[in-house]
Amino acid sequence: xxxxxxxxxxxxxxxxxxxxxxxxxxxxxxxxxxxxxxxxxxxxxxxxxxxxxxxxxxxxxxxxxxxxxxxxxxxxxxxxxxxxxxxxxxxxxxxxxxxxxxxxxxxxxxxxxxxxxxxxxxxxxxxxxxxxxxxxxxxxxxxxxxxxxxxxxxxxxxxxxxxxxxxxxxxxxxxxxxxxxxxxxxxxxxxxxxxxxxxxxxxxxxxxxxxxxxxxxxxxxxxxxxxxxxxxxxxxxxxxxxxxxxxxxxxxxxxxxxxxxxxxxxxxxxxxxxxxxxxxxxxxxxxxxxxxxxxxxxxxxxxxxxxxxxxxxxxxxxxxxxxxx
Amino acid sequence: xxxxxxxxxxxxxxxxxxxxxxxxxxxxxxxxxxxxxxxxxxxxxxxxxxxxxxxxxxxxxxxxxxxxxxxxxxxxxxxxxxxxxxxxxxxxxxxxxxxxxxxxxxxxxxxxxxxxxxxxxxxxxxxxxxxxxxxxxxxxxxxxxxxxxxxxxxxxxxxxxxxxxxxxxxxxxxxxxxxxxxxxxxxxxxxxxxxxxxxxxxxxxxxxxxxxxxxxxxxxxxxxxxxxxxxxxxxxxxxxxxxxxxxxxxxxxxxxxxxxxxxxxxxxxxxxxxxxxxxxxxxxxxxxxxxxxxxxxxxxxxxxxxxxxxxxxxxxxxxxxxxxxxxxxx
Ligand SMILES: Cc1ncc(C[n+]2csc(CCOP(=O)(O)OP(=O)(O)O)c2C)c(N)n1
Ligand SMILES: [Mg+2]
Numbered sequence: 001x002x003x004x005x006x007x008x009x010x011x012x013x014x015x016x017x018x019x020x021x022x023x024x025x026x027x028x029x030x031x032x033x034x035x036x037x038x039x040x041x042x043x044x045x046x047x048x049x050x051x052x053x054x055x056x057x058x059x060x061x062x063x064x065x066x067x068x069x070x071x072x073x074x075x076x077x078x079x080x081x082x083x084x085x086x087x088x089x090x091x092x093x094x095x096x097x098x099x100x101x102x103x104x105x106x107x108x109x110x111x112x113x114x115x116x117x118x119x120x121x122x123x124x125x126x127x128x129x130x131x132x133x134x135x136x137x138x139x140x141x142x143x144x145x146x147x148x149x150x151x152x153x154x155x156x157x158x159x160x161x162x163x164x165x166x167x168x169x170x171x172x173x174x175x176x177x178x179x180x181x182x183x184x185x186x187x188x189x190x191x192x193x194x195x196x197x198x199x200x201x202x203x204x205x206x207x208x209x210x211x212x213x214x215x216x217x218x219x220x221x222x223x224x225x226x227x228x229x230x231x232x233x234x235x236x237x238x239x240x241x242x243x244x245x246x247x248x249x250x251x252x253x254x255x256x257x258x259x260x261x262x263x264x265x266x267x268x269x270x271x272x273x274x275x276x277x278x279x280x281x282x283x284x285x286x287x288x289x290x291x292x293x294x295x296x297x298x299x300x301x302x303x304x305x306x307x308x309x310x311x312x313x314x315x316x317x318x319x320x321x322x323x324x325x
Numbered sequence: 326x327x328x329x330x331x332x333x334x335x336x337x338x339x340x341x342x343x344x345x346x347x348x349x350x351x352x353x354x355x356x357x358x359x360x361x362x363x364x365x366x367x368x369x370x371x372x373x374x375x376x377x378x379x380x381x382x383x384x385x386x387x388x389x390x391x392x393x394x395x396x397x398x399x400x401x402x403x404x405x406x407x408x409x410x411x412x413x414x415x416x417x418x419x420x421x422x423x424x425x426x427x428x429x430x431x432x433x434x435x436x437x438x439x440x441x442x443x444x445x446x447x448x449x450x451x452x453x454x455x456x457x458x459x460x461x462x463x464x465x466x467x468x469x470x471x472x473x474x475x476x477x478x479x480x481x482x483x484x485x486x487x488x489x490x491x492x493x494x495x496x497x498x499x500x501x502x503x504x505x506x507x508x509x510x511x512x513x514x515x516x517x518x519x520x521x522x523x524x525x526x527x528x529x530x531x532x533x534x535x536x537x538x539x540x541x542x543x544x545x546x547x548x549x550x551x552x553x554x555x556x557x558x559x560x561x562x563x564x565x566x567x568x569x570x571x572x573x574x575x576x577x578x579x580x581x582x583x584x585x586x587x588x589x590x591x592x593x594x595x596x597x598x599x600x601x602x603x604x605x606x607x608x609x610x611x612x613x614x615x616x617x618x619x620x621x622x623x624x625x626x627x628x629x630x631x632x633x634x635x636x637x638x639x640x641x642x643x644x645x646x647x648x649x650x651x652x653x654x655x
Pocket of ligand 1: 029058060082086089399448449450477478479480481482506508510511512573577
């Protein structure tokens with residue numbers, strides 16, 4: 001076992017799959033010689049050659065489109081979008097094309113593509129370099145969206161995403177890239193897509209979160225514990241499809257829920273989760289399901305970032321509301 | 326004997342001195358921003374260094390009281406020539422509330438200033454290209470005789486936005502000047518991995534417009550090319566594509582380490598052709614610039630840069646509550 005940051009775990013997962021499967025290709029802007037602007041692909045071109053790890057011209061719709069062609073011919077592309085805010089350039093290739101290929105071809109054609117991309121706020125990058133746009137992809141049937149919250153999960157989930165036979169958008173929160181290390185096995189392992197993890201057991205309220213908000217939720221849970229409130233924290237890990245079974249099981253135990261996301265209120269997947277909970281478990285609820293989100297504005301400028309982003313105090317406040325309802 | 330080239334272009338000695346002064350100002354502001362960044366005072370720098378000649382040469386060829394500029398993040402030379410001040414640029418570097426570009430809402434280098442017809446762009450590269458085409462189309466429909474200058478990097482000329490914008494402008498014969506600032510790299514990726522054609526200007530042919538490649542270290546060559554393009558545009562003859570070739574003298578940005586992908590010797594060689602030195606030499610050889618005059622100019626510029634730095638450093642940040650402003654019409 002080795003101590004790894006999330007970015008190291010990601011590189012490790014890419015290396016593992018490049019070794020395991022000669023059809024795996026890694027490419028994007030600056031991913032070759034430079035090793036990626038966040039160094040996620042460092043050393044991979046040297047190790048696997050320019051045919052398998054390469055730089056593309058600066059054009060995201062092309063990156064998306066060629067991935068579709070490569071996948072149709074049996075490759076397993078793992079392209080990178082340098083910042084997820086630039087996904088708009090590739091939206092048609094993703095939501096309009098790769099997501100629908102299986103359906104259009106009557107199940108005869110697969111798109112085993114994993115699009116990796118950094119996203120997320122809290123590192124003083126401005127709008128379009130920090131936006132949480134997972135909701136855009138999550139709303140497209142045919143697409144899967146994975147967001148790891150730890151180095152261990154990042155490796156297992158990325159390997160699973162690459163092996164998955166449907167297109168996956170794999171979002172890497174920039175704040176988590178190097179914020180902490182943990183034990184990550186050097187051998188390969190997978191974590192099932194579509195399975196949430198209960199990060200902390202609790203009895204009074206369920207916090208559903210993903211990405212960096214898992215850590216804010218855990219911190220809130222610790223604080224709440226001191227005031228006698230026992231919070232269960234669920235890390236979605238895959239934000240589409242959502243593991244409703246794990247959420248509902250928890251709801252039936254705690255009867256109170258707060259959904260936490262970094263995205264704006266009108267974005268993300270929180271609204272969807274809440275709708276599912278009230279459709280499927282309303283008689284188990286003791287209080288309305290509340291949300292912690294960013295406000296419905298464009299991603300804030302640096303000096304206002306900490307005000308704009310949801311934090312553990314916001315979570316505590318919402319939890320107190322549902323607990324005292 | 327050095328030949329006087331600017332006179333033939335209709336430029337006075339004062340005008341070429343003003344060009345040089347603008348190039349030098351851009352360079353000095355940029356250098357200061359790096360120092361401030363390394364001292365932890367400003368969050369991010371993306372440099373004009375190596376491209377000042379192209380930027381200033383192009384802007385001076387336009388009617389800066391009428392024409393539109395849609396610059397990209399390196400274009401400090403363009404925006405200074407269009408009327409943005411050192412102080413305003415520093416306010417943007419420090420991301421202060423008074424920054425006219427965006428009040429600190431965007432990164433430095435995302436230029437925009439309504440009163441000077443500098444049209445704001447955003448982070449995804451090349452998005453400004455079709456905007457410039459739309460502005461030119463509006464001008465044509467309203468029978469105004471302005472042209473719009475849009476600039477971008479050679480890597481960015483691979484984006485669909487370039488091709489769609491150029492094609493539209495070609496079809497409608499719009500007064501747009503597409504200027505590629507070819508600095509040979511897109512972050513770490515060299516031109517050879519970006520384009521299959523020899524020159525970015527070869528792309529013009531596909532869109533029914535003339536395309537030329539000029540020495541981007543020579544402000545007079547760029548001036549001449551842009552002037553011709555502007556005349557064409559104003560006479561209803563349509564768009565032009567100009568490729569100004571120079572070199573990116575700094576790392577891509579303050580977040581980049583260029584040692585991982587290019588040799589120090591290559592950068593050193595490019596420094597020999599740095600337009601700040603070559604244009605200064607040209608002006609000296611003609612006796613337009615003397616050592617004394619240059620020193621005076623340097624002192625005056627340093628004073629401006631110092632004042633701008635002090636002012637911007639002490640200026641206020643935007644209030645956090647203002648994040649709620651300007652999402653919709655009030
Ligand atoms: C759509 C989009 N993709 C990626 C980026 C990240 N990025 C910023 S600058 C840059 C390289 C641009 O190269 P070039 O067009 O040659 O301009 P230069 O920076 O060299 O002046 C990249 C990839 C971006 N800003 N927008
Ligand atoms: Mg370039």
